[in-house]
Amino acid sequence: MPAEAFHEWLRQEGRIVIVGASLAGLRAAETLRAEGFAGSLTMIGDEPHEPYDRPPLSKAVLLGKASPDHTELPRRRDIDATWRLGVAAAGLDMAARRVRLADGEEVPYDRLLIATGVHSRPWPKEEEAQLDGVFVLRTRDDAVRLHRRMKGPPRRVLVIGAGFTGSEIASACRDQGIAVTVAERADAPLVGALGGVIGAVAAELHRENGVDLRTGIMVTGLEGDTTGRVRVAHLSDGSSVETDVVVVSLGASRNTGWLAGSGLGAGPRGIACDAGCRAFDFRGIVTDDIYVAGDVARSPHPLFGYQFLSLEHWGNAVAQAEVAAHNMISAGADRRPHMWVPAFWSSQFGVNIKSVGVPSMGEEVMITQGSLTERRFVGVYGYQGRVIAAVSFDNTRWLEFYQRLIETGAPFPVEFPTVDRRPEGRKPVPADFPDPSLPTHGPTVTLSGYSPADRQLVFTPARH
């Protein structure tokens, strides 16, 4: 069948299966229908719930301002799908184009979208992880359990890991007057994501809000009482913390286990795909019937040296799902690349944090607006003479401008004055990431155009 006729048939009568019935899965399904897909659609999700939103789980839900049962994702349109909830996909037969479910059933597809996301890395010592009072926070069910225990209230909560989620949990505890200790291996919270300069501001936020913040330290073991409830945590400096609730926030692992042996290029770092969201097989050959989107995907980004980025960003999941869905039912020339500029937000201790670009690639950072001491600022990250990222604390509304600087490869340091009359520093300082992994020098690629349809890459060869 010629490509065009095939796509016409696919749009009318094809079978599309989406594995992972959460944010990316739902938005992809809606896009498919919005773009006229009339065939059959099957949504497979291992959680028993309809798609819900995760960001509130570590914010409004823990604060008791929203019920974990009321975080359903708003629906953009009716998707007329067959829902298979509460059953995991357990295997994939790429040749026969079938997804095998945990209950033994098989679902055939013409196009498959994998949007299985990530799961929280559990406490590595299994027996200790089983102790009553030890939690992770990824799902609604996790949130229900943790929230119930927080209402106790606990005498002290221990958060292991001061990334975004860990910091938000600590913030929620303090907001409710619960004593909390945060243990972080790096020298400050958020260091992995934003570097030491901004991390120092985050550390102040924690301490000023009464968090017992322990940095440069590791939790070496958890100990329970005779009834199996967690009682005390031991730290690498020989100290210990008495606690009755431990939240393990050590980051996430990709949900790719079910693809073992399938021949797809899937591993612990995610599923590699091309800029059009088509998955690679393990030989590095691109498939044309299997697509990936959301936290589970790793895709090359031209703005960032074509590095394969895996992002755990809400906005990325939505944008990538839309591109994947569009491409699944479009013939070659109509396809679009996923060129979303990474953006992430968080709110903690009453501060709105937002970043664009990839701060962790930054070598240097400079404060262009506001001031670190007021904790209202915009910080710009530079990488090899260009703007690579920006972060704002309580200054979100400027970020679009900085996104444009990133997209167009604007020079760093930023030379121009701004309307802000607190030009604190206004000179770059080392961003202070613990382990900078610097990609090699290369040509410059920038983005132009606004709408998804006319976004263009502009390629500038390396100068000598």
Place this chain on the structure above:
Amino acid sequence: MTNGPLLQRITDYANRADPYPLYEELRRTPVLHEEEDGPYAVSSYYDILGLLHDPRVSSDATNLIAAGADELSGPEATGLPPSFIRLDPPEHDRLRRIANSSFGPPHRPDRIDSMSGELGGIVTELIDGFGDARQIDLVDQFAYPFPVTVICRLLGVPREDEPRFRTWVDPIVAALDPETRQRTDDDFQRASQEARMQLGMYLAGLVEQRTKEPRDDLLSDLAASHGTDGTMSMMEVLSTAVLLLIAGHETTVNLITNGMLTLLRHPEYLHRLREDPGLSVRIVEELLRYEPPVQLVPQRTCVADIDLRGVTIPKGARIWLMLAAGNRDPERFADPDRFDPDREDIEHLGFGSGIHICFGAPLARREAQLALAELARRLDNPRLVEDPPPYRRNAVLRGPRHLNIAVNSVRS
């Protein structure tokens, strides 16, 4: 300051009823600079959006004065410091944050929502007031008194004082208009500054009262914010109150009037709105795109050279952000000249964007939604008596001065 021929035509009253063909012409030169000391008019959607988020673009009155162009709110001249709409960070952020703490989330997330019943009551009262008239001037009998009553209640300003503050508001608003500003003689400027001061003094009396006996209104909250921690000076309280009072009604009048005019020109939506009041949400969003009450922002200047579409806007130059032109930019909206509340994607510039995004947007939306839904429900067979209606002079805050509507009856 002088404006070249195209900008002059845009400010020219003769083109007030339908400036959109001119905006289309304008967009052909997305960064238009006609006269050496004239403004740079920016008219395409993405450029405007970009500049609204550009930290090189200042709203600060003193920068404008430096650029030799603005006489409106110099602190020495009026005695009242500029309101936050005319300030940059950090002052802007501080004042707006304090004002917001009694108006919106996170502190008062329900302030607007909780007013719905009250707003509905005012709407009903005004429409009941039409009696069995067969012809109504929608502006004088409804679109003006409604938001005035609301902002008075919200601030805690006695409604009976409206005729008094009206005499001060008019010259202040007139001074926003580039056309008037161009013809301006010193007397005119002085009159507007004087008026602002008078209004400030009038409000000072109320603020003083509220300091002693706080009530549940914004003036009381503002008065309290001038507290022990010294977060707002008394002068800042007053200029904020002046701003809220004026901005709180001068724009909503036009939103409602433009809305009714547009619905009468597109009766299918008027009918649909009657059947389904919930449609008012989409209708109002599309109105903010299609007939925005604030047509342009003429008060920005840049603090550094800005390159835009091959043009360098030099440091110190004045920029006009042509919101209404951007809202009908075909690069951004499919079929932009069509009024289409069913469009999926209406991210308009009607309220601006960036740190100065309309402070009262949630209230203005709610007011317009309620007003239009109720008018659609209660007016029996409404018809325009004259089309186009007579417009107000102002090119910035554009809207009909009168909107005469014939009806068969007013339903109960």
